[in-house]
Amino acid sequence: MARFTPRQDEQEGLVENQDIRKAGLKVTLPRVKILEILENSEARHVSAEDVYKQLLANDEEIGLATVYRVLTQFEGAGLVERHQFDGGHSVFELNRGTHHDHIVCIRCGKVEEFVDESIEKRQREIATEKGFEIADHSLVIYGECKKENCPNLKE
Amino acid sequence: MARFTPRQDEQEGLVENQDIRKAGLKVTLPRVKILEILENSEARHVSAEDVYKQLLANDEEIGLATVYRVLTQFEGAGLVERHQFDGGHSVFELNRGTHHDHIVCIRCGKVEEFVDESIEKRQREIATEKGFEIADHSLVIYGECKKENCPNLKE
DNA sequence: ATTACAAATGCACAAGCTTCTCATTTCCAC
């Protein structure tokens, strides 16, 4: 009966297992579960602690150290991106292949995304002017979202 | 002879003592020394640890906790600005009253500054589009500075 | 100059986030 049992990744129709392999990493249960959480989580931008708490809620016995290790490896492999919004701790999001910047509500923490080609272009020009070979950039706008939408302002 | 002894701050021709007072803070030796370091330090952008090490080098007996406390108070008073470049720890710089953004060399850590009004304007427009009341923003370009200038690339 | 008291400091300690250590377990090529 074992002969016709499909492998788990085929069974569940997941594409991410191949992504993990492509990154040169062994396909382990923690890595698969963490990737699932990144895919399915309500919030697109999550901290390591957020991922860990989700794992606990799903009764997965995965250590916090592993979460940090795996997220860092996924970052190195280009599977996820790490951001450092003000406040010190990192947040991660699945790399969907399209660059974007962020606007964050300083009251409720909501994160929205945007792309502006004219800003991108000016950044490239500035780097060139300064003699820098640009590798990356981080643009975060901080503000207060609309009062009627902001969960931290119901008075 | 004491009658005609000028106060120390007049004696040294420093303007910052008044700035500290204007912020509603007592003019204490640690605060004066820390402000001096921010004014005179070679690097415009320094970490709390950098400031602390400078103090030690100057034989000042000022605790690291005081450095953090004072820098945070100066930030609150608008005397200094705090930035969170990638890497986890904060860097501080004297507030010279003019907003600017930063471009950082990922090899040697060098920081240069720039202002681009078209980027500033687009940011304001994007915030408005998204229904955010803009409070602040952080734009950092990461790249590699010119090889002949980069101290971490002499081969 | 002395006094008087709130404010600030230094030290030790603690919090919060992240990384490391290492014994044990898991994946995977054979």
Add this chain to the structure above:
DNA sequence: GTGGAAATGAGAAGCTTGTGCATTTGTAAT
């Protein structure tokens, strides 16, 4: 199925930043 390298879990440790408290310092009024 087995072997062995790679990965994990649990906890300790590291790093930056903040706090509690006894002591010192700055300030303004004597």
